[in-house]
Amino acid sequence: MLLECSDYRDLIVVHVRDTRIDAAGAIDFKDQMRALTQADNRRVILDLSGVGFIDSSGLGAVVAVRKALGPDRPLELAALTPAVEKVFRLTRMESVFPIHASLPLPATHAAHHGA
Amino acid sequence: MPAFPFLPHMPPTMAHDGPVDSTRLVIPSTPLAVRQALRALFDGLMTGAITQTARDAAQIVLAEALNNVVEHAYAQSPGEIEVTVTFSATGLVCSITDAGLPMPGACLPPGDLAPLPKTGDLPEGGFGWHLIRALSQDLHYRREEGRNLLSFRIDAKQFMQ
Numbered sequence: 278m279l280l281e282c283s284d285y286r287d288l289i290v291v292h293v294r295d296t297r298i299d300a301a302g303a304i305d306f307k308d309q310m311r312a313l314t315q316a317d318n319r320r321v322i323l324d325l326s327g328v329g330f331i332d333s334s335g336l337g338a339v340v341a342v343r344k345a346l347g348p349d350r351p352l353e354l355a356a357l358t359p360a361v362e363k364v365f366r367l368t369r370m371e372s373v374f375p376i377h378a379s380l381p382l383p384a385t386h387a388a389h390h391g392a
Numbered sequence: 393m394p395a396f397p398f399l400p401h402m403p404p405t406m407a408h409d410g411p412v413d414s415t416r417l418v419i420p421s422t423p424l425a426v427r428q429a430l431r432a433l434f435d436g437l438m439t440g441a442i443t444q445t446a447r448d449a450a451q452i453v454l455a456e457a458l459n460n461v462v463e464h465a466y467a468q469s470p471g472e473i474e475v476t477v478t479f480s481a482t483g484l485v486c487s488i489t490d491a492g493l494p495m496p497g498a499c500l501p502p503g504d505l506a507p508l509p510k511t512g513d514l515p516e517g518g519f520g521w522h523l524i525r526a527l528s529q530d531l532h533y534r535r536e537e538g539r540n541l542l543s544f545r546i547d548a549k550q551f552m553q
Contacts, residue, residue: 299430300459301423330430330448332455333519334423340516360448367526368519369508 278302280309289314290355290380292324298335306335310342318350324380326356331364343374355380413479421466421473421490426458433477442483442548449527450484450546456520457488457542465492465540483548487541494535 279294291313298306314321323339331339343352355377357365365371415433419425434451442450454475461473471491478485495501503521508514525531528544535541 297427299423299427299455300462301427330451330455332452332459333517333523334459336519337516340514344514344516359445360452363448364452364519364523367523369505373508373514 278305278309280306280313282313285319288320288322290322290324292326293328296328297330298328298338299330299332300334303334303338307338307341307345311345314342314346320353321346321350322353322355322377322380324355325358325361326380328361329358331361333364333368336364336368336370340370340373351375353377415477415479417475419473419475421462421470421492423459423462425473426455426462429458429475430455433475442479442481442546446483446546446548450486453524453528453544453546454486454488456524457486457544460520461488461490461492461540465490465494467493481548483546485543485545487543489539489541491539494540495533498535500531500533 278298281292281294283290283292291310293306295302310323323342339352339354346352351374353375354365356379357376362371365374365376417429417432419429430451433454434447454477458473458475465471466473474489476487501521503523503525505522506515506518524544527546529547530543530545532543533541
């Protein structure tokens with residue numbers, strides 16, 4: 278699974294460059310997210326605009342990432358597509374995550390890194 | 393992940409038979425084969441009259457049902473899963489059979505969501521049957537001659553905007 282990271286001074290935006298977060302990719306997703314976010318304590322926004330499908334294993338992986346970040350660093354989600362929004366809503370997980378309708382774009386201090 | 397020897401280069405077996413809009417797939421019990429089957433069904437073949445919303449629902453239900461077979465019915469040894477999807481203007485009917493372990497108690501799990509804790513550990517699983525029950529109709533399971541048979545319907549009408 279390809280995850281791309283946009284680094285800002287106080288924020289990391291992780292863009293999922295894959296159309297699915299599913300049972301076949303859940304562990305890889307979790308491992309990569311851990312590697313991308315463990316270096317410091319910046320806010321983390323997960324850009325899901327390119328993800329057209331998530332299953333319960335993928336959802337479990339997103340929850341696991343949130344838990345790994347700790348209680349003071351909530352994982353924020355952005356730009357959920359209808360199928361992904363449906364899964365979060367039906368499992369009531371939409372109430373657990375701060376959700377942005379679209380991706381906020383911090384104006385300055387951007388430096389991009391591939392992951 | 394346990395490798396299935398012939399998986400990497402083997403697309404799902406696919407046949408169009410019976411009614412024009414019926415598709416049958418036979419896949420090995422791996423997460424990757426489930427992904428390939430769902431892509432084959434939902435990225436290309438299903439170009440019928442139902443809405444994108446109903447297609448999303450169908451893909452979620454089918455994914456959860458197939459993942460369940462991979463993770464539980466074939467937990468001890470791998471095997472084949474047969475999926476038949478019949479597609480019409482009113483929605484789609486899906487049946488899944490496998491030769492793995494039976495459902496515990498020979499019946500479907502209730503699929504109740506655990507209450508969300510105010511603090512502490514969030515659940516990372518236990519969503520699958522809830523999603524299946526929330527999005528499907530006429531959900532049936534039976535065990536017959538050493539095989540699991542699961543069927544359900546996705547009603548296109550309920551998803552009309």
